Amino acid sequence: MSFDERKKTRVTLLDVARHANVSRATASLVLRKSPLVGSETRSRVEQAMRDLGYVYNIGAARLRVERSQIIGAIVPNLTNPFFAELLSGIEEVIGETGKVVILANSGDRVERQATLLQRMREHGVDGVILCPAARTEPALSEEIADWGMPVVQVLRHISFDIDYVGADYAAGMRQAVDYLASLGHAKIAFAAHGSVQSAYQERVDGFRDAMLSKALDPGILIHFPTQLGEIASATHLLFDRATRPTAVICFNHLVALGLSAGLHDCGLTIGRDLSLIGFDDVADEEAIRPKLTSVSTGPVTIGEMAARLLLERIANPDLPPRRVVNDTTLHIRQSCGRPM
Amino acid sequence: MSFDERKKTRVTLLDVARHANVSRATASLVLRKSPLVGSETRSRVEQAMRDLGYVYNIGAARLRVERSQIIGAIVPNLTNPFFAELLSGIEEVIGETGKVVILANSGDRVERQATLLQRMREHGVDGVILCPAARTEPALSEEIADWGMPVVQVLRHISFDIDYVGADYAAGMRQAVDYLASLGHAKIAFAAHGSVQSAYQERVDGFRDAMLSKALDPGILIHFPTQLGEIASATHLLFDRATRPTAVICFNHLVALGLSAGLHDCGLTIGRDLSLIGFDDVADEEAIRPKLTSVSTGPVTIGEMAARLLLERIANPDLPPRRVVNDTTLHIRQSCGRPM
DNA sequence: GAAACATTTTAGATCGATCTAAGTAACCAG
DNA sequence: CTGGTTACTTAGATCGATCTAAAATGTTTC
Known part of the structure; x- marks a missing residue:
């Protein structure tokens, strides 16, 4: 394995x-570890590979065989720890199979998402895990079908014709509302945030249904700004209404973090002056004081399940579309008390 | 563009x-947008591409031309928001050039890192951005040179022969120590955490040097557990020593979050009973109360710079190795006060 | 010793692009 | 009308693997 031999x-x-x-x-x-070749020959070839420093060229192989060993993952926002945990689950499962993950950030913008999908097609990915950008046309699902590209939707969905993995947001909302109701709360606000997409809608609807089934007013829905810093300073929005809520359910962990800080700034004690329930329960929430009672959706698990579903879909493209909905659990900590 | 035509x-x-x-x-x-072809012909061909739904096959092209348009990124831990922000910066810059990022998680383990590098070579990546796992042998840099693979080290480094982008940890430590000293603190602890690698060492050394140059005792170095939850409950380690510190500088944002929670649990008021300075300053720190004074290393920027450096290295492999060290800034907020 | 069979090995076509070197057509100057 | 130029266009080799169909080799059976 002379220098020249390898370098040239x-x-x-x-x-x-x-x-x-x-x-x-x-x-x-x-x-390819075929059983056809004799053992003496095999070891001679293996030795030669080592001697020459041979590196397998997947790209060349892919030209012949229809398998690129590449999976695409498109998320709307990488810096959100929730998506980072999701990705981590995806990478874990895909990596175990020897495949590789192409990562892309749509910035929650439909045109960019289209560009990224195109780019992934050009790279011949075996499949894509897609968290669709807000306002994605349902027609995208037909395009995807036309392309014959295996796709799994995660967290959000635009079509029932494509596999989907998400969490049972409605059940999560019910857990949160039931728990607050059991403490005696009646005026419960929902603190929303971000773009409108299926997961948003499911959470809002879930909140409304849960409230109605307890015969409570589901109308206190407040929309908070996108940036974490701005959420805290917009906390007053909670109190600008005629009916002042005694408890708040947060859309996701960002809102929970923001309000947790904002309420502190207002001089209010969480769990006494106002009860707070988070959603998504990513690792960082451990660090909030008082500890946040929160509905956990398990992003890592969802990522793993999505990856496994995609692998199955690739292996068997003719399966009917499937929906996997992960259970949510309510982690009761310290941020809720009886209403004053 | 009949169904059959595309499907078959x-x-x-x-x-x-x-x-x-x-x-x-x-x-x-x-x-390839060559100026050689006549405009009439060009538009005829472009129309044909649209008619047939043609998709460019990068894989096939790569076989001929030495460019895969794929960049690899290897980080030790995806769920750490710090690395998520880093990745976001990398993806942003690489994505703009039409290239694509393969993401991989080494779990801070050397063997897994070796597997991943190999896998990336097989995929013919144009280059790799690597945050080396703890205890990576410096010899890896020679292997990389042998392979002729463009590589940029980020945040941690194992060799001066390979491009490196990081933050000026030593300067950051100096800013933190100087600030605390100016408030009158003399007993300052360093709260460390995680595996030992170059960034760890630079922070520890930076702390020691900064303390010595103020004629302060640099010996209060305490090591905290890895998991966020465990850090909070290990807060007492700060007070198990003969000399009780009046201020603490944290190794990274995880330690800062953990201690911030832990001190609260101990009934101590941050900024009054004990001063706390964070490191890394990721977005979530906005949500801590009192607001955390913190040394910002700018992970997104570092990711962007690493990506740009790699692109330059790919364009010009014979450049001498470069080191880019990003300035740190001390964001003074509310977590520090005069010692009691 | 030939036929039948199992076990290994191989030549050559193939995947879908790019690149080289050569070809064609149109035009202009002399 | 010839030779030179410019402006396009193209046939065919090539990149590095896989796959098919066939050949070479060894073994057993009658």
Whole structure:
């Protein structure tokens, strides 16, 4: 394995074959661990690979065989720890199978999402895990079907024709509302945030249904700004209404963090002056004091499940579309008390 | 563009060429926007591409041309928001150039990192942004040189022969120590955490040097557990020593979050009973109360700079190795006061 | 010793683009 | 009308693997 040998041009399977005195075809069989080749030949070829510092060229192989070993993942926002945990679950499962994940950030914008999907098609990905940008047209699902590209939707969905993995947001809302109601709360606000998409809608609807089923007023819905810093300073929005809520359910962990800080700034004690329930329960919420009672949706698990579903879909493209809805759990900590 | 036409086999450049009555070569020229082809021909070919729903096959092109348009990124931990922000910066810059990022998580383990590097070589990445796992052998840099693979180290470094982008941890420590000293603190602890690697060492050394240059005792170094939840409950470690610190500088934002919660649990008021300075300053720190005074290292910026450096390195492999060290800034908020 | 069979090995076509070197057509100057 | 130029266009080799169909080799059976 002289310097020149490796530097001049890439070591190819043909080089290996020559070095081991076999044909390119045989070397290829060794590479793919075929039982056809004799054990003596096999070890000779393997030795040659080591001697020459051979590196398998997946790209070349893919040209022949329809499998790129690449999976795409498109999320609307990378800096949101919730999506980071999701990705971590995806990468974990995909990585175990020897495949590789292409990461892309749509910025929650439909045009950028279209560009990214196109780019992934050009790279010949085996499939894509997509958290659709807000305001994605349902027609996208037909395009995807036309392309014949295996896709799994996560967290948000635009179509029932495509596999979907998410959490049972409605059940989560019910858990939160029931718990607050059991403490005696009647004036419960929902602190929303972000763009309108299916997950948003499901949470809002879930909140309304849960409130109605307890015969409570579901009308206190307040929309907070996007940036974490701005949420805290917009806390007063909670108190600008005729009916002042005694408890607040947050849309996600960002709102929970923001309000937790904002309420502190207002001089209010969470759990006494106002009860607060978070949603999503990412790791950082551990650090909030008082500890936040929160509905956990398990982003890492959802990522893992989405990855597994995609692998199954790739293996068997003719399966009917499936929906996997992860259970939510209410973690009761310290941020809720009886109304004053 | 009948259903069959697209479904049966992939539409290839040859199909496009035939449909537009030109040769494959001409179609290829159109694809690459060569000025050689006549405008009438060009638009005919472009129309044909649209008619047939042609998708460029980067994989096939790569076989001929030495450019995969794929960049690798290897980080030790995806769920840490610090790395998520780093990735976001990387993806942003790489994405703008039309390239794509392969994401991988080494789990801070050397063997896994080796597997991932190998996998990326097989995928023919144009280059890799690597945050080396703890205890990576410096010899890895020679292997990388042998491979001829463009690599940029981020945040941590194992060799001076490879480009590096990081933050000026030592200066950050100096800013923190100087500030605390100016408030009158003398007994300042350093709350460390995580695996030992270059960034760890630089922070610890930076702390020591800064303390010594103020003629203060640099010996109060306390190591905290890895998990966020465990950090809070290990807060007492701060007070187990003969000399009780009046201020604490945290290794990173995780320690800052953990201690912030832990001190609250101990019934101590941050900024009055004990001063706390964070490090890294990721977005979530906005939500801590009292607001955390913190040294910002700018992970998004570092990611962007690393991506740009890698692109330059790819364009010009013979450049001498470079080191880019981002300035840190001390954001003074509310978590520090005069010692009691 | 030939036929039948199992076990290995291989030549050559193939995937879908790019690149080289050569070809064609149109135009202009002399 | 010839030779030179410019402006396009193209045939065919090539990148590095896989796959098919066939060949070579070894083994057993009658």
